[in-house]
Amino acid sequence: KAGVTQTPRYLIKTRGQQVTLSCSPISGHRSVSWYQQTPGQGLQFLFEYFSETQRNKGNFPGRFSGRQFSNSRSEMNVSTLELGDSALYLCASSPTEEETQYFGPGTRLLVL
């Protein structure tokens, strides 16, 4: 089976812009979670979707949003980008909410 894929792998944006990141889970996986990884804060949970519904949400401002489609692919959107949003954004998928997550390679976002 193909692993979790994330596109794009690298992205450069400027402050104030918005960005959309995409995640394609492993075939058959219905749960998708997003994490932000920065050197200072480490890995932080953003949100989790299961069958197109957001089930859990981390402590991030409303500028961070996401959605999941009927084919389980997920997107996350960050509006009004700030310098501090520069990070590696990781997506993880699992067959259900009660099974191990498998991580993608991440999208590295740089905000200038």
Next chain:
Amino acid sequence: AQSVTQLGSHVSVSEGALVLLRCNYSSSVPPYLFWYVQYPNQGLQLLLKYTSAATLVKGINGFEAEFKKSETSFHLTKPSAHMSDAAEYFCAVSSGGYQKVTFGIGTKLQVIP
């Protein structure tokens, strides 16, 4: 509430020596505990997990970890380090499930030839 503390952001060992990466957790309910490894420019790979079964958990690449409730610890060990073990290791906890996982800050393991 749940949290993880990884002791030592950088650990260096000689090739062939014991690897010991320390992790202490806090959880208000029986936890699920995980160790992940991250190689440069890659995502996280699950090494092993504890989900309330056997307290000694064996994972991939010769790693194992022991859940000690009295010490709230879940330290990762490997008897003999290989050069290929050089990576960053993350301990993680979730309160009784696989979602909304809280990660530690990570420990970078350097293996010296």
